[in-house]
Amino acid sequence: MTEIDPATAALVLVDLQERIVALPTTPYRGEDVVANALRLRDAFRDAGAPVVIVKVSRPDNPPGNELVFDAMTALSEISHENAITKIFPRLGTVMTTDEVLA
Structure with a gap:
């Protein structure tokens, strides 16, 4: 498994x-995103690293706004590909759930 350092992760x-x-x-x-997010959550908690859950809400709070948990996906293949190859690498290392937990 990739080392999860609670001081920096x-x-x-x-x-x-x-x-x-x-x-x-x-x-x-x-x-699948929820399943991977739960696996990551458990690994980070076990390592003593913080887990932050962000819920973006609208003032009208439509039905289905209840919190679940995440990983990464998109509404189109091109949007997903752009995010993981162009945007996210500027923010940090992009890995799959399995790579993090290996």
Whole structure:
């Protein structure tokens, strides 16, 4: 497993609400994203690293806004590819759940 140093690492899970997870995402289904997010959450907690859950909400708070948990997917393949190859590498190392937990 990749060493999770609680002094320098944190897991941030964003927008894993039922209505978001239920969207037709690609290349990963919402259920798969949630499963990977839960695996990562458990590993970070076991290492004593912080886990931050962010829920972005709207003032009208539509149904399905309940919090679930995350990993990474998109509404189109090109959006997902752009995020993991262009945007996220500027922020840090991009890895799969299995790579982090190996």
